Amino acid sequence: MVKKIKSRFLLFFLIFALFGFTVFFTSAKLSIAAEPIIIGIAGAHSGDLASYGIPTLRAAKLIIDEKNAKCGINNRKIKLLAEDDVCKPEIAVNTATKLISEGVHVVVGHICSGATKAALGIYKDVKIVVISPSATNPALTKSGNYPNFFRTIAPDDVQAKLEVDFAINILKVKKIAVLHDKGDYGKGLAEYARNFIKESKIAQVVLYEGVTPGAVDYSAVVQKIKRKKAEAVIFGGYHPEASKIITQMRKKRMKTIFISDDGVKDDTFIKVAGESAEGVYATGPKNTSNNPIALKAVSDHKRVYGEDPGAFFLNAYSAVLAILNAIEKSCSTDYNSLTNALKTEFVATPLGILKFDDKGDAIGVGFSMYQVKNGVFVKIKQAL
Amino acid sequence: MNPVLEVSKLSMNFGGLKALENISLDIFQNEIVSLIGPNGAGKTTFFNCITGIYTPVSGDIFISSLPQKTEKENICGLKPNIITKKGMARTFQNIRLFQNMTVLENVMIGRHVRTHAGIIASVLKLKKTRNEEKKIVDDSYNILKKTGIENFANEKASTLPYGAQRKLEIARALATEPFLLLLDEPAAGMNPAETIELGLLIKEIREKENISILLIEHDMKFVMNLCDKIFVLDYGKKIASGTPDAIQNNPVVIKAYLGEDFDFDA
Amino acid sequence: MFKLSEIIKSIAVSAWFMFLTFPILVIKVNTYEKTIDWRWKNMILIGIASFFLSFLWRYMLKQKEYGSDKKKSKASSFFKNTVKNPKFYTSSIVLILCLIIAFPFVFSIYQTNIMTSALMYVVLGLGLNIVVGLAGLLDLGYVAFFAVGAYSYALLNHHFGITFFMALPIGALLGAFFGILLGFPVLRLKGDYLAIVTLGFGEIIRLILENWNDFSFGPSGIANIPKPSFFGINLSIYETTTYMYFIMILLVFLTVFVVNRLEDSRIGRAWIALKEDEVACQAMGIDKTKTKLYAFATGAAWAGLAGVVFAAKTSFINPASFTFLESAIILSLIVLGGMGSIFGVITGAFIFILLPEYLRAFSDYRMLVFGAAMVLMMVFRPQGIIKKRRRFYKISDSGGKKQR
Numbered sequence A: 001m002v003k004k005i006k007s008r009f010l011l012f013f014l015i016f017a018l019f020g021f022t023v024f025f026t027s028a029k030l031s032i033a034a035e036p037i038i039i040g041i042a043g044a045h046s047g048d049l050a051s052y053g054i055p056t057l058r059a060a061k062l063i064i065d066e067k068n069a070k071c072g073i074n075n076r077k078i079k080l081l082a083e084d085d086v087c088k089p090e091i092a093v094n095t096a097t098k099l100i101s102e103g104v105h106v107v108v109g110h111i112c113s114g115a116t117k118a119a120l121g122i123y124k125d126v127k128i129v130v131i132s133p134s135a136t137n138p139a140l141t142k143s144g145n146y147p148n149f150f151r152t153i154a155p156d157d158v159q160a161k162l163e164v165d166f167a168i169n170i171l172k173v174k175k176i177a178v179l180h181d182k183g184d185y186g187k188g189l190a191e192y193a194r195n196f197i198k199e200s201k202i203a204q205v206v207l208y209e210g211v212t213p214g215a216v217d218y219s220a221v222v223q224k225i226k227r228k229k230a231e232a233v234i235f236g237g238y239h240p241e242a243s244k245i246i247t248q249m250r251k252k253r254m255k256t257i258f259i260s261d262d263g264v265k266d267d268t269f270i271k272v273a274g275e276s277a278e279g280v281y282a283t284g285p286k287n288t289s290n291n292p293i294a295l296k297a298v299s300d301h302k303r304v305y306g307e308d309p310g311a312f313f314l315n316a317y318s319a320v321l322a323i324l325n326a327i328e329k330s331c332s333t334d335y336n337s338l339t340n341a342l343k344t345e346f347v348a349t350p351l352g353i354l355k356f357d358d359k360g361d362a363i364g365v366g367f368s369m370y371q372v373k374n375g376v377f378v379k380i381k382q383a384l
Numbered sequence B: 001m002n003p004v005l006e007v008s009k010l011s012m013n014f015g016g017l018k019a020l021e022n023i024s025l026d027i028f029q030n031e032i033v034s035l036i037g038p039n040g041a042g043k044t045t046f047f048n049c050i051t052g053i054y055t056p057v058s059g060d061i062f063i064s065s066l067p068q069k070t071e072k073e074n075i076c077g078l079k080p081n082i083i084t085k086k087g088m089a090r091t092f093q094n095i096r097l098f099q100n101m102t103v104l105e106n107v108m109i110g111r112h113v114r115t116h117a118g119i120i121a122s123v124l125k126l127k128k129t130r131n132e133e134k135k136i137v138d139d140s141y142n143i144l145k146k147t148g149i150e151n152f153a154n155e156k157a158s159t160l161p162y163g164a165q166r167k168l169e170i171a172r173a174l175a176t177e178p179f180l181l182l183l184d185e186p187a188a189g190m191n192p193a194e195t196i197e198l199g200l201l202i203k204e205i206r207e208k209e210n211i212s213i214l215l216i217e218h219d220m221k222f223v224m225n226l227c228d229k230i231f232v233l234d235y236g237k238k239i240a241s242g243t244p245d246a247i248q249n250n251p252v253v254i255k256a257y258l259g260e261d262f263d264f265d266a
Numbered sequence C: 001m002f003k004l005s006e007i008i009k010s011i012a013v014s015a016w017f018m019f020l021t022f023p024i025l026v027i028k029v030n031t032y033e034k035t036i037d038w039r040w041k042n043m044i045l046i047g048i049a050s051f052f053l054s055f056l057w058r059y060m061l062k063q064k065e066y067g068s069d070k071k072k073s074k075a076s077s078f079f080k081n082t083v084k085n086p087k088f089y090t091s092s093i094v095l096i097l098c099l100i101i102a103f104p105f106v107f108s109i110y111q112t113n114i115m116t117s118a119l120m121y122v123v124l125g126l127g128l129n130i131v132v133g134l135a136g137l138l139d140l141g142y143v144a145f146f147a148v149g150a151y152s153y154a155l156l157n158h159h160f161g162i163t164f165f166m167a168l169p170i171g172a173l174l175g176a177f178f179g180i181l182l183g184f185p186v187l188r189l190k191g192d193y194l195a196i197v198t199l200g201f202g203e204i205i206r207l208i209l210e211n212w213n214d215f216s217f218g219p220s221g222i223a224n225i226p227k228p229s230f231f232g233i234n235l236s237i238y239e240t241t242t243y244m245y246f247i248m249i250l251l252v253f254l255t256v257f258v259v260n261r262l263e264d265s266r267i268g269r270a271w272i273a274l275k276e277d278e279v280a281c282q283a284m285g286i287d288k289t290k291t292k293l294y295a296f297a298t299g300a301a302w303a304g305l306a307g308v309v310f311a312a313k314t315s316f317i318n319p320a321s322f323t324f325l326e327s328a329i330i331l332s333l334i335v336l337g338g339m340g341s342i343f344g345v346i347t348g349a350f351i352f353i354l355l356p357e358y359l360r361a362f363s364d365y366r367m368l369v370f371g372a373a374m375v376l377m378m379v380f381r382p383q384g385i386i387k388k389r390r391r392f393y394k395i396s397d398s399g400g401k402k403q404r
C-alpha cells in the first residue's frame, strides 16, 4: 500500500511543481520596470461593483493617452497598470502587493472604502501615494493613520454636516427627526447627522428611527413624526423610500421640512413624489457641468467609448490630473515631494481648482444644498 | 438467578396501530431464545424498543448483566448507545453496515464503546493511545477470525457477498462485548450450507463467550434446531411461549401461521 | 461512423443551447442609441460548438462507463515504478521542502501573498473537511467561525491589545465554542435541513456583526489590525509578508498533522461511521451527540485559527468578507479536491484559490469557468481530483500490525 500513497504523493507533487512553474514564469515576465512612470489603477473592474471601478480606469486611460501622445511628463512616458480588487478587502491586499511588486510609483484607487482601508497599510509601508476618487469613509483621512492617502471626493460626514448646519442655522429649526433606510450609506449618514445635531446643542433629535426599505406604507413613522412635533426631518437613504414618506406626510397635511441626501437628489424622486416634492431640500455634489475641463472629459469619453461616463468619472479624472500634476511640479515620484506637491500646488480639474488639506481631503470638493422648485432641483444660494 | 433480560408489559404504538401490546418475556444466562411470528407481527419493533431506538409507550425493560447480581437495572427509555454500552448489541434485518469502510474498520467501530482515546489523546498519540489502537486492530481481527471472514479484512464492506455481510454484522456486534446478542433474521438470504454454518457459529458464541442470544428468524428448521425457548408474536401480542416442541404443537401458533403456506417441518 | 440517431440528438442539443443562450448572447440592447443589436453570428457559433461538443460529451461519458482502469494501469505503471524507488521518495520530499522554504525568496511579494491566502484556505478546507468530509454534516455556515476568529483577534486587539500569537489559540477556542453553540440546535437535523439551518447560522453571525455597531463597529469594519510582531522588531511589508507565509506554512503543517491523526483515530472512525449510518452507529454504542459536537468544534476551531490569520493579513475586516459565498467556496474546494482526503483538500485549495488569481485576465468569466469545471467534475469524477482511500491494515497472524 506504500505504493498507493506514493502515487498520490506524486500527483500532489506534480501539481505543486506545475504551480511553481506558472508562478515563476508570470513573475519573471513582470520583473522589468525602469524608465516610465507607472500608475496603478486599483478598483473593482469585474463583478457586481464593476460599474463603480471601470469609469476610473477609463478616465486614467483618456488622460494618460493624451499625455503620452505629448511625450509624457518630464519626458517620461506614463504606464498604466490596472488591477482588479472586486471591492473586497482581502482581494485588495493581493492587488496592492501585486502593484507594489510590479513597481508602481503612485496608485489611483481603490474604489470602495473597505478595500481601500485594507490596501492602504501596504502602500503606507512602502511609501506610495494613493489617491481615491470614491472612498468616502471619513476615517480614511480623519484618523490620520494614512498620511499617504488623498481623495477627490467629499467624505460621508460632509453631507450630514451640511444638512444639519442648513437646518439649524438657516432654517432655524429646533426639533429634528432623523430617519434612515437601515442601509450602509443611509444609516451612516443618519448616524453622523444625529451626532452633529447633538453636538450643536441648539437643536435636538426628537426621533431617530430606521424604516424598512421597500415597504409600501410608512404611515406609522409619519405618525410618530407628527406626534413628536418635529419641525424638520433629515432622511438618510435613497429616493424610493423618501418619495413615499414625503407623499404620506403631505397627505396628512404636515408641513414638516424634509431634508435629504444625494441619494434623493434625483429627478426620479420628483417624478414619483409629484406635488409633494415641492419644497424638499436635498444635498448633492456641487454642480460642475459648466466647468470646461469637465465638458472636455465627458466629450472625450463619449468619443472614445461611445457612451456617457459612469460613476465617479469626474472624481477619477480629477484624481489622475492631480497626481500627474504633483509629479510634474515636484519633478519626481518621491513620496515626500509628492505629498508636499499635492498639498501645495493647485491643479485645475473638472471639479474646480483643487489642492489637498493636511489630512488628504480635497479642498473645495463638496456638496451644495438644492431645493425642489416648480418640479426641478434648484441650487440654494445662501446655503453656506 | 436473575434473568439477563426481563421485559414486562411492553407496549408500543405507531399512531393508531398497536405494534406491541403488553409483551413480557425473559431470557436467562446462556440461553438461545427465538422470537417468531408472521410478517408484520412486531418482532423488529420489539428489538427497536429494547435497544432504545424507539421509546416504548409503557412497560419496563430490566437487565442484569451478571446473573448472580441481585438488583436489576431498568433501561427503558435510555439512548441506544448507552444500552449498547450496558451490554446489549444487535444486528439489523436490513443490513446496516458502514458500506464504505473496510470490514476490519466496521468491527473496529464496534470496539468504540470499550475504548477511551479522546480528541487530545488521538492527536498526541502517546504510548497509551498507540497501544489502545494496536489492541483495537488485534481484537477486531480476532473477532473476524472467530466469525470466519478474516480473509475480507481489508475489503470494502459493500463488496462482500450477502452471507458474509450478515456475519460481519454479527462480528461488529460482538466487538461491543455484549452479554446479550440480538440478531434480527441472521439467516435471511443465506443458502442452506451457510445457514448451517451460522447455526454452529451462534452455538459457539454462546459456549465460548458466555453470551445469551435472542434471535428473530423465519427459517423454522433453523429455529427449532437451535433454540432453547421460543416466543411467538402475532399482531403485536405474545400468543405463545415455550420449548420448540411445545410451540410446534401449539394450536394457536399453527392458526396464526395458517394461510401463510407454512409447514413446521420444512 | 456516426449513427443517425446520434446526429439527431446532437442537433436537438445544439437547438436547445441556441434557445437558452438567445437572450444573453444574441440580443443586445444598446442603451446609448436605444436600439437592439441582433448578433446572429453568436447564435451560429453556439449552435456549431454545442453540436460538436455534444459528441465529445457522449464519447467521454461512454469512456467513463466502460471502466477506464485498463488504460490507466498501463499509463501509470511507469509512475508507480518510479515512485516505488525510495530514493525518489525522499528526494522529492526534500525538493518540496526546499521549494516551500525558497518560495518567498524567489518570488515576488505578490506571489508570496497569494500563496499565503491559498494556505489559509487549505486550513479552512481541512477544517470543514472534518465536518463535511468525515462526519458528513453538511455545513453551509462555516464562514461564521472564520468570522468569529477574525473578529476575536480584531476586537481583542482593539480593546485589550492582545497580540497575534495570543489571539491564535483564543480564536481557535472561540471558534470551537461557537461550533458547539451551532451544534446543539442542529443535533437532530440531517441532510437538507441541517444545511439550511447552518446556512441561517452563518447569516445570523454576519448580520449581528453588521448591525451591532457598538460591539463590532458595524459595516464600516475594523481597520489597522496589526500584523504579527517578530520579537518586537519592526518589519517592512516585504518581510512581514514572508513572515506571514512561514507562519501559515507552520499552521498548515500543524493542521495536516492533527487532521491526519484524528482521521486515523477512534474519534475519526466514529465520524466516518456517523456519516455512513447514524442508526447503526448508535447501535454500536457511539454517542451521536458527543461525536457530532466534537466534529463541529474541531472543524470550527480551524476556521477560528484561520480567521485570526486573515484579520492580521488583511489588516482590515468588515462583515462583507464573511458572506455565504465564502462558505460555498470552501465547500466547493473540498468537493473538487476530493472529499475526506487531505491531499485532495490541499490540491483543491490551491486550484480554487490560486487559479483565479492567475486567471485575473479572464476575471469576468472566472465564475463561468468554475461553474463548468464543477459540473464536469461531478459528472466525470464525483469523488474529486484525489479520491479518498480507505486505510489498509496489515495483519500478521500472531497479532495485528498495521501499516498504510
Ligand SMILES: Nc1ncnc2c1ncn2[C@@H]1O[C@H](COP(=O)(O)OP(=O)(O)OP(=O)(O)O)[C@@H](O)[C@H]1O
Pocket (backbone or CB within 6 Å): B014, B017, B019, B037, B038, B039, B040, B041, B042, B043, B044, B045, B046, B093
Ligand atoms: N416506524 C414505524 N412507523 C409506523 N409503523 C411501523 C413502524 N415500524 C413498524 N411499523 C409497523 O409495525 C408493525 C410491525 O412491524 P415490524 O417491522 O416490527 O414487523 P416484523 O415482525 O419485524 O415483520 P417482518 O417479519 O416482516 O420483519 C407493522 O405493521 C409495521 O408496518
Ligand SMILES: [Mg+2]
Pocket (backbone or CB within 6 Å): B043, B044, B045, B093
Ligand atoms: Mg422485522
